[in-house]
Amino acid sequence: MGQWERFLEPYKQAVDELKVKLRGMRSQFTTEGMTSPIEFVTGRVKPLASIYDKSVEKGIPFEPSDELARVLQDIAGIRIMCQFVDDIATVVNLIRQRDDLKIIEEKDYITNKKPSGYRSYHMIAEYPVETVKGKKTVLVEIQIRTLAMNFWASIEHSLNYKYKGDFPEEIKLRLKRAAEAAFQLDEEMSSIRHEIQEAQAFFSEIKEAQNPK
Numbered sequence: 001m002g003q004w005e006r007f008l009e010p011y012k013q014a015v016d017e018l019k020v021k022l023r024g025m026r027s028q029f030t031t032e033g034m035t036s037p038i039e040f041v042t043g044r045v046k047p048l049a050s051i052y053d054k055s056v057e058k059g060i061p062f063e064p065s066d067e068l069a070r071v072l073q074d075i076a077g078i079r080i081m082c083q084f085v086d087d088i089a090t091v092v093n094l095i096r097q098r099d100d101l102k103i104i105e106e107k108d109y110i111t112n113k114k115p116s117g118y119r120s121y122h123m124i125a126e127y128p129v130e131t132v133k134g135k136k137t138v139l140v141e142i143q144i145r146t147l148a149m150n151f152w153a154s155i156e157h158s159l160n161y162k163y164k165g166d167f168p169e170e171i172k173l174r175l176k177r178a179a180e181a182a183f184q185l186d187e188e189m190s191s192i193r194h195e196i197q198e199a200q201a202f203f204s205e206i207k208e209a210q211n212p213k
């Protein structure tokens with residue numbers, strides 16, 4: 001097994017475990033007949049090419065090391081998507097209460113959006129992974145955002161890949177406008193949250209009546 005593969009193994013395990021655990025939270029809410037603040041959860045181990053780019057950007061050697069793991073912080077990444085902006089605070093509190101995650105840093109890019117227009121709530125946490133050689137604590141970055149924030153970020157991320165961060169002025173302007181539109185969408189949805197949730201509860205009752213467990 002290669003040295004990178006060995007180094008990344010606990011991060012892969014952390015991502016796999018946390019996806020199951022956080023998706024479990026969603027189904028617990030549903031089972032309890034409550035609306036879940038979590039819409040869906042994704043996760044990834046940072047690809048080697050991105051680890052390379054970030055190590056160059058941060059000025060650290062591109063090699064599997066404790067320094068790299070400490071500086072990068074997001075080798076293991078989890079993303080939690082919510083329907084409404086208010087759900088984000090609920091999810092943040094649920095995560096703060098967990099015994100298996102020790103939060104070491106929080107970055108609120110919702111109150112303080114990035115100059116690019118990026119909005120999201122980031123939590124950096126320590127997570128213990130049981131390995132055959134004993135316990136290994138790894139850092140995990142958890143990004144919590146609405147569906148609208150996620151839509152904007154994934155489009156901007158692909159364009160960033162294309163233009164390597166050097167956007168033509170026209171694209172920059174359009175992205176700013178799109179970020180504003182995503183913000184307005186979140187505001188509008190929040191204002192009719194009650195109606196939306198009533199309709200969703202109604203439809204899930206119908207579905208359950210049609211397919212009883």
Ligand code: 0O2
Binds near residue numbers: 050074114117152157
């Ligand atoms: P990927 O491909 O998602 O892994 P720094 O950039 O060094 O000042 P830091 O500490 O590295 O900041 O992390 P930061 O900015 O808190 O969060 C980094 C991650 O947040 C990014 O990871 C993205 O996932 C996301 N992110 C931050 N800013 C933006 C943005 O302007 N647009 C988009 N689309 N995503 C953003 P990576 O490693 O850059 O990318």
